Amino acid sequence: MTDRDQQTMSEIAVEATSEVTCPECGAKHIEPMPSDACIYFYECKGCGVMLRPKPGDCCVFCSYGSVPCPPIQIERAGGASESCCKS
Numbered sequence: 781m782t783d784r785d786q787q788t789m790s791e792i793a794v795e796a797t798s799e800v801t802c803p804e805c806g807a808k809h810i811e812p813m814p815s816d817a818c819i820y821f822y823e824c825k826g827c828g829v830m831l832r833p834k835p836g837d838c839c840v841f842c843s844y845g846s847v848p849c850p851p852i853q854i855e856r857a858g859g860a861s862e863s864c865c866k867s
């Protein structure tokens with residue numbers, strides 16, 4: 781019986797959900813993040829305000845979420861990212 785650890789260095793654990801905090805009313809909602817798309821607009825379920833990314837951020841999760849979007853997570857982890865929204 782060989783005791784080999786399977787090292788999956790290419791796989792980076794990516795959070796698939798992010799807690800979005802509304803800057804208007806402070807409501808927090810856990811939202812799923814698509815791994816292959818960016819969410820530019822997010823309607824707060826608390827007060828109904830339409831959130832948009834801050835300048836320099838690619839999506840509302842990067843601006844208001846507890847976790848940035850998956851492509852940014854991978855990029856920060858040093859992995860090769862298929863940037864969904866880099867211009």
Ligand SMILES: [Zn+2]
Pocket residue numbers: 802803804805806807824825826827828829
């Ligand atoms: Zn709100």
